[in-house]
Amino acid sequence: MERLETNICGLTLPNPLIAASGTVGFGHEISECTDLNLIGAITLKGTTLNKRFGNATPRIAEAASGIINSVGLQNPGAKAVIKEEIPRLRAVYKGVVIANISGFFLDEYAILSSLFDSCRDIDMIELNISCPNVGGGCISFGKDPASAAAVVGAARKNTSKPLIVKLTPNTADIREIAKACEDEGADAISLINTVSAMRIDIADRRPVLSNITGGLSGPAIFPIALSKVYEVSGRVKIPVIGMGGIESAKDVIEMMMAGASAVEIGAGFLKDPGIFKSILFKLPPLMDSLGIKNTGDIVGCAL
């Protein structure tokens, strides 16, 4: 389906839909639940240098039109991901695989970038400087331009693969952070990560989440995400990958018109494991009705 073909950072994806980090594990776990090879690209679960259990449960709370999570980057550690998880994914998936890395210190981003640079089954690396569910590092790197640039610099020295920087909306001026990342050599910006949020159980009179706060995803944040994608697209020249509450073919088109060259879908998949298939089915007739020949034609057209 050439109309949906998406070129980004020198790679060709069959369509602009990318599975967001943390919502498909390492891909192979959900190969029975959905046709993986329909998905344009898959982003692996956030990987840290050392294995992490993450936060205690409850890790999930509900919000109106959304989900709040405080998983806390549960992952088996980079070495196990490279040695065990990625080969299992590659056995069942032929498309673009994006590693997602998080660090607590700059060194960790450098080491992780180097490790995934050497992993030939990885096509792109997404730098997580925006996870709200782990103490220290990570999200604090994403809160000001200088720290973000430092992370990109550390990663850039250690990989020649396309580097995507995933930004948080929980910050002052996301445009300046995006620009700093671009200046330091990032190849693309992805946004937004989750919005900091919480719930209280009024019977227990205590926070629902064990971690107290978590990150909100889902349709509730779509207009916020759209606005940030629009802002950042106006500020950088490198491609922007948009995410946050996308649930339909219409949402995909809207996000692309705001500036996204491709989109990530996360919470939508958790709710509807058939979402990639149904969006791909609905995109062509929707595009026909809007006079869109190829998805590539409308990137940023609303700017």
Next chain:
Amino acid sequence: MKQAVLNIDNTLFLTEDIFLLSLRGDVSDVTAPGEFVNIEIPGFFLRRPISVSQKRGDIIDLIIKIAGDGTKALSTLPKETKLNVLTGLGNGFNLPLSGDSPLIVSGGVGIAPMIWLAHKLLEMGKKPKALLGFGKKAEAGALSSLIPDGVSTVIATADKSLGIGGNVCDAYLEAFKGDENDYSYFFVSGPLSMIKAMYPLLRGDGEFSLEERMGCGFGACMGCSINTAQGPKRVCSDGPVFKKEELGWKD
């Protein structure tokens, strides 16, 4: 796992806040007691994971306690309402391990998966015993009657209104001490506090059906992970049934 559109066949209130919901449609992926389904409720973002209590032809029966706005809304939907349901989730109880005289222990609506379990064990020619704990008489009366005849049953009620007065642990110590009350294996389902209290009291091998707040319900998001003796496990897909040695809690 399958995503199916099921029709509400019937809704029957068993007590003022517990209802039996029967859903009809393609339930071919529901195969064993211990499994659950994840139901999308119009107006709510997260699905609600509910154990399957019985499967009869193209109908599955679910026993649901109204826990919040979602289950409340679900209880009011009219017959023939179409619901989007993920079916065939979770692992089932390990029936081949039951031995001849397995013990079923449940607390409150934890009895839900045990009804189908009891039926299956009887079908296999086993002689199951059951210890069913409840908070109140109304619950005890309505739910315990769903366990099939042929299962020797002890009931415990916290408000002392029926059977042995006290919680499940008290009742267990009273009714199951001694060799004449031996059992070949145990199956346990109920609130975590009950499971933790029973864990050191039960003899030999057995398994526990756990529950946890879930994101997806099918193993993708790690929202329901618990730490076990064998590393992190997802309650939705590595469970909800976990063997005693898998959990490896301190006795």
